[in-house]
Amino acid sequence: MRVVVFSTKGYDRRTLEDRNGAFGHELVFQEPRLTLATVPLATGFPVVCGFVNDVFDEAVMEHLAAGGTRLIALRAAGFNNVDLRAAARFGIAVVRVPAYSPHAVAEFTVGLILSLVRGIHRAHARTRANNFTLDGLLGFDLHGRTVGVVGTGRIGALVARALALGFGCHVLAHDVRPDPDLLAAGIRYADLPNLIAASDVITLHCPLTPATRHLVRRETIATMRPGALLVNTSRGALIDAEDVVEALKDGRLGGLAIDVYEQEADLFFEDLSNEIVRDDTLQRLLMFPNVLVTSHQAFFTQEALVAIADTTLGSIASFARGEPLAHAVTEAVIAKAPAA
C-alpha cells in the first residue's frame, strides 16, 4: 500500500523502514503534523499514518476522503484526536495500536512518581551547578502511602502492581470496569471522590473521553489531601492546567508530574529552545520547583517503537488484503468498551 506517514521523526522513519522489510509497503515520510494546512500532502494516498497530535477532525477528514484516503493508521493507543463519526461518514476506516508496551508507560510513570517524591530532577540540576546541599529536597517514603490509580487498564494495572507489590503502597484504584485480577491481588477499588480524598499521590491512566475531560479541576483539587501529588501520563486534557497552576501557587497541590499537556500539539516533540513559547500556563508550570514536565515520552522505548511499527504495518497489510481489521476503532467498538 502507498502510505503517507505524518509527524515523522528520525526514530519513526528508522523503525518503520526497518520493519517494513517484512511488509513491502511504499512509505512516504512527512515531518509536519497533519492539519488542515498540511492535508494536501496526503492527496492520493489510500493510507494515512498519524501520531498523537495529528488532527483528524471533520474538515481534515473531508479532504482526506476527497484525496482517496480509505484508512487512517494511528501509531498510538489513544484516538481522542480522531472524529470517528466523520471517519465513518466519509468511509474511512481507523486502526490504532491498542497495546504496544504498557510496560514502557507504566515504568516511566513510576519513575516520575519517584522523581517527584524525592526531588531527583532538582537534585540533578543542582549537582550540575556544583550545589551539593539537600535543603528543599526532603521527601517521604512511598512505602505505606496511599496511591490512587485512576484507570486500571493495561498501563494502570501495571502501575498499581508495581506500587503495591514493589513499594508496599496502599493502592486505591478506580475504574468503570474493575479488574478481577487486581482485586484478586488485593488491590482495593473505590469511587473517584473517595480515591481523590484519600490519596497522597494520584496517577491518571484512564483515556480522554467527554466523561474524563478535566477530571482534575478546581473542585476536584479542593477535595484532595493538602499537599497531594498528581501524576498524568495519559492525556493532557484530563487535567485543567490553569486550575492546577492556582493550586500549586497556594500550596494546596504538593507537586505535579506530567508527560502530557492539553495544549501540547504545537510544542511537544519540537525543539523550541531558540523561540518564544507563548503558552503562559506551561511556562508558569515549568517555573515551579515541584513540577516535572516531560514531552510525551512515556511510550518511548525500543520495544514500543518496534511493536508500534509491526502492528501498524500489519494492520495496513490486512486492509490491503480486505481482511477484517483486528485493531479497528469505531463508535460501536467504543460503545462496547469505553476505554478501548
Ligand code: NAD
Ligand atoms: P486501557 O484501555 O487498557 O485502559 C484504560 C482504562 O481506563 C480501562 O480499564 C477503562 O475501563 C478505564 N476507564 C475508562 N473510562 C474511565 C473513567 N471514566 N474513569 C475511570 N476509568 C476509566 O488503556 P491503556 O493502554 O492502559 O492506556 C491508558 C491511557 O494512557 C491511554 O488512554 C492513552 O491516552 C495513554 N497513553 C499515554 C502514553 C504516553 O506516551 N504518555 C502512551 C500510551 C498510552
